[in-house]
Amino acid sequence: MPAAQEPKGAAADKKPSQRRRRGGKKHPKPDGDQRRREKQEAPTEEAPQEPVQRSRGRRNRNPQKEPEAKKLEEDSDVLLAFGALLKTNDPAAAAAHAAYERHEDQARFIEDARRLLAMSPSERKAMVQRAPPGMAMPPPPPGIGRSPPGSPRRVGAPAAPHPGSPRRNGPPPGLVPSVDHLPPGLAALALEVAAEGNPPPGISRSPPKPTDDDDVAAALSALISGNTPEEPPPKPKKKWEPPRVHVRRGGRVSFTAPDGQKGPLRPRARLDVSWELRVDEDVEVGSRRDVSVGLFRVGAPTNDAAIVAKQGKGTVEETGLARGAVAFFAPRAAGAFVFRLLDPEPPGQQQKPKSERPKASSNVYATSDKLDVVVRTHDDLLDSLKASLQQLEEPGRSRLGALQQLAVVAETLPASLAPKRLTHVGGRSGSSAEKKCREKLRACLARCLDELAKNVPGPLTLATRRRADELPFDVDETEEDALTRERAWSVLSEEDEVAARDAFEQQRVAKIKKQRNDDRRARDVHAACRRLCAAFNGNSASRQWLESAAPEQARRLDDVSTRWDALLEEFWPGGADGVAALRRHYDRADSFFRPTHQPSAQQHGFAWRALDDACARVLPQLFPSENFFKRREEVRRRVEACLNNADVLGNGRRLVLRVFGSSANLFGAEGADLDMCVVPAASEEDTELSSPEVCRRVGEALESAGAKNVQVRDTARVPIVLFADPQTGLDCDVSTHNPLALRNTELLRAYAKIDGRVRGMAYVIKKWAKIRGINSPSDGTLSSYGYILCVLAFLQTVPNPPILPSLQRLDLDWPNPKNPDRPPPERVPHPFDASRDVCLSFHDPDKTGSLADLREIAGRNRQSLGELLALFFRHYAWDVDYRNLVVAPRTACVLPKANKAELDCWPQNPHLAIEDPFETHYDVAHVLKYPKHQLVRKEFMRASKLIDDAAAQRVDPDLVLDYICEPLPVPDQVM
Numbered sequence: 001m002p003a004a005q006e007p008k009g010a011a012a013d014k015k016p017s018q019r020r021r022r023g024g025k026k027h028p029k030p031d032g033d034q035r036r037r038e039k040q041e042a043p044t045e046e047a048p049q050e051p052v053q054r055s056r057g058r059r060n061r062n063p064q065k066e067p068e069a070k071k072l073e074e075d076s077d078v079l080l081a082f083g084a085l086l087k088t089n090d091p092a093a094a095a096a097h098a099a100y101e102r103h104e105d106q107a108r109f110i111e112d113a114r115r116l117l118a119m120s121p122s123e124r125k126a127m128v129q130r131a132p133p134g135m136a137m138p139p140p141p142p143g144i145g146r147s148p149p150g151s152p153r154r155v156g157a158p159a160a161p162h163p164g165s166p167r168r169n170g171p172p173p174g175l176v177p178s179v180d181h182l183p184p185g186l187a188a189l190a191l192e193v194a195a196e197g198n199p200p201p202g203i204s205r206s207p208p209k210p211t212d213d214d215d216v217a218a219a220l221s222a223l224i225s226g227n228t229p230e231e232p233p234p235k236p237k238k239k240w241e242p243p244r245v246h247v248r249r250g251g252r253v254s255f256t257a258p259d260g261q262k263g264p265l266r267p268r269a270r271l272d273v274s275w276e277l278r279v280d281e282d283v284e285v286g287s288r289r290d291v292s293v294g295l296f297r298v299g300a301p302t303n304d305a306a307i308v309a310k311q312g313k314g315t316v317e318e319t320g321l322a323r324g325a326v327a328f329f330a331p332r333a334a335g336a337f338v339f340r341l342l343d344p345e346p347p348g349q350q351q352k353p354k355s356e357r358p359k360a361s362s363n364v365y366a367t368s369d370k371l372d373v374v375v376r377t378h379d380d381l382l383d384s385l386k387a388s389l390q391q392l393e394e395p396g397r398s399r400l401g402a403l404q405q406l407a408v409v410a411e412t413l414p415a416s417l418a419p420k421r422l423t424h425v426g427g428r429s430g431s432s433a434e435k436k437c438r439e440k441l442r443a444c445l446a447r448c449l450d451e452l453a454k455n456v457p458g459p460l461t462l463a464t465r466r467r468a469d470e471l472p473f474d475v476d477e478t479e480e481d482a483l484t485r486e487r488a489w490s491v492l493s494e495e496d497e498v499a500a501r502d503a504f505e506q507q508r509v510a511k512i513k514k515q516r517n518d519d520r521r522a523r524d525v526h527a528a529c530r531r532l533c534a535a536f537n538g539n540s541a542s543r544q545w546l547e548s549a550a551p552e553q554a555r556r557l558d559d560v561s562t563r564w565d566a567l568l569e570e571f572w573p574g575g576a577d578g579v580a581a582l583r584r585h586y587d588r589a590d591s592f593f594r595p596t597h598q599p600s601a602q603q604h605g606f607a608w609r610a611l612d613d614a615c616a617r618v619l620p621q622l623f624p625s626e627n628f629f630k631r632r633e634e635v636r637r638r639v640e641a642c643l644n645n646a647d648v649l650g651n652g653r654r655l656v657l658r659v660f661g662s663s664a665n666l667f668g669a670e671g672a673d674l675d676m677c678v679v680p681a682a683s684e685e686d687t688e689l690s691s692p693e694v695c696r697r698v699g700e701a702l703e704s705a706g707a708k709n710v711q712v713r714d715t716a717r718v719p720i721v722l723f724a725d726p727q728t729g730l731d732c733d734v735s736t737h738n739p740l741a742l743r744n745t746e747l748l749r750a751y752a753k754i755d756g757r758v759r760g761m762a763y764v765i766k767k768w769a770k771i772r773g774i775n776s777p778s779d780g781t782l783s784s785y786g787y788i789l790c791v792l793a794f795l796q797t798v799p800n801p802p803i804l805p806s807l808q809r810l811d812l813d814w815p816n817p818k819n820p821d822r823p824p825p826e827r828v829p830h831p832f833d834a835s836r837d838v839c840l841s842f843h844d845p846d847k848t849g850s851l852a853d854l855r856e857i858a859g860r861n862r863q864s865l866g867e868l869l870a871l872f873f874r875h876y877a878w879d880v881d882y883r884n885l886v887v888a889p890r891t892a893c894v895l896p897k898a899n900k901a902e903l904d905c906w907p908q909n910p911h912l913a914i915e916d917p918f919e920t921h922y923d924v925a926h927v928l929k930y931p932k933h934q935l936v937r938k939e940f941m942r943a944s945k946l947i948d949d950a951a952a953q954r955v956d957p958d959l960v961l962d963y964i965c966e967p968l969p970v971p972d973q974v975m
């Protein structure tokens, strides 16, 4: 949790280890016993979270450090400090190290190191620049002795290699400096510093305890060579480029099979792609206008990932359109694809290798309909398997893509291709073709399982996810590592320490980024494998192939399918072990596994009724009193008058404050804030002031009128001022240009009127989300608006029969016959995004007089509020395919995420995504990053589990709502 959110007095409650490290205090060099004691006291369980604070040591420098830092009497101190300096990529330190490697003269090296440590970074830099080429170190200044070349070594003798002692990279055995003169504690310290370098794969980070001189010598060798200057220079920062821009109105692209075949095509089928593009008015008729036509997998996130792109030559016609056609082949592997119309590649690029070509154009003038490619014959199957296997085996190609390809084949394989029915197809003998398919399938599956095994979560991953809202952080640095590091830094000069801390910080950030990427990749691999398992289990032809080709792998796939943990999106490494690991790391581990039975009235009826009774008890307290609207209206009027008096729109223009959100949409409870929006009083009048400017003026006006806690957020997507009304203490906000919020408030209000269960559910869900700490967009969780959209989408799709229709899809004339003369709903420009337009039309039952009909239809569903709530929690806990589907109350049906990825560049990640009913390109849940998505989903699972427990009499059914809405423990009790 960020430090800013810590409760007051948290510093005083810190554990001793945390206080110590925050101080960045120079530690007295401890002996081995003392360090052991420190380690025992350290709470190792919490170590992963603490480096966040540790990295701030730079600001907390110990003023007494300086005089001590210069005391480099002991050679061991010099070595420690030099090791830390080397890690900053200091060129002089690198040169000294190189010189040591050449001359193997330890005495000279120690002196060089001592001298370097006494210099400032700029002096060292100047010295390196002055040095003649090839000369690693300049001659020492007068007064500092140096061993003459070839003089005998002053310190120690080369130690004999210890049988079995691990050698890290560095000078060969025998050439390392001996430390037999060092006290044992310092020798161990040197070992630890050495271990902070980059140990070769397979060698643990924690340093081995010194067993004899040779180990110590080897460790010292690693200390100076663990971070050699040969590291590649940091890559220049990549300039951010937008992934692509859709300009969908500019053109059209479509495809046809030459034989006119409709529907899915076979792999490698011939295709004719035709396109047209509107050109500028000043382009001459008959002139050339070329484009590039790219074939992409549906939802491919950039235009650089075309499977194949071809140049399309077009001619401008009198209609102002350039037209052309290109011949294509469908891809070899099954799947869903689209064609995109792009700017042409500059001439001469196509001959160049792919890596040297410039990025594809970011303009997409048109996207075709979906092209489905499915396996129809035995030859197709063999081709598809070959393509996937090639992709799985060739280095540098996307394994993930191959796993997905295989899953598509397994999902769509027709029953006629089941192995037992394979006969003579395409000129090959059925049995030999069947054999080849089996071989390829076996090889593919082995690769898939290898890939899965590579990405199984280890104990570290588990530890870092102990709390879902925490990110992996320095998990492999132990308490002792950190102390050693601090000690190494403490003997450096101030400037060098700053450089060392910066270098460490950079490495730490790089490590965290890598860890996150690995995590993301693991999640993707696991999701692809899950899809593959589901495909083999769901398609009987594929299942038969699997069992006949690879019975052993079929058994393993079945086994891993049962160990799928939906919250973590992972398979567990081993049955009992995996579950045991999970139990150790999560408080309520058993709530994360998918319930084995579908809910039924017989089993759950009792719990549903109890939940229903509980809702009937709490709802009257949640619904607003009569005073609710009266009080809010008074505040609105007062604020409106205040803003008009202050002339916030300028030039005497009058404004009206309109209420939106829960104070107007019939989902408001006592204690909700009052959301208001500035609207010019005369609709034709528009202020010359920009929205942020009006926002600032509103803030000033409110401040001078005595409003409390005024916060002006003029850079937000919708500029807004937050404040507390001084008379009533009510939390309010005023946004300056928010017509879409006014409109969606009307939509929500219309839904609320259709059936009492809509409001009932929304009130309970809002209460639950607030009390469980998952209703705060500023903390990365979902807004109340988001939860209400989830409730609406649920009531449209899950109850049987559905309770709500989509008011945006329902005809405006319903229940009367459609009026053929009515023009189609108008699209208007988006209020603050000129490149888009929006459709604000919906069927408003109040205006059309259809409320009674809608109520009658909703009433055909007899499910109780208790049952609906139980199904709601279960639906969002277990049934929603978050990776592939979007919650969309606009459509009242499932909306594939791939479509949103294709049209609006939404990421295809496993997070909850909610389409805004009017701004369809806007994901209301975009604030949810993966850990918060997990947190929210965990709460759905918890609630669902509690209801299941109530049904099984493990929890008192009368108290189940109280348990579901149980307040979170205060932070100190969490860990």
Ligand code: CTP
Residues within 6 Å of the ligand: 660, 661, 662, 663, 665, 667, 668, 669, 672, 673, 675, 740, 741, 742, 744, 745, 783, 784, 785, 786, 924
């Ligand atoms: N809104 C929006 N887009 C969002 C979030 C909110 O348009 N991403 C608008 C909606 O009109 C919503 C209003 O802002 O009704 C207020 O949002 P929110 O505070 O989340 O919902 P309320 O219904 O006001 O809930 P609460 O009772 O918690 O204030």
Ligand code: MG
Residues within 6 Å of the ligand: 661, 662, 663, 672, 673, 674, 675
């Ligand atoms: Mg609100």
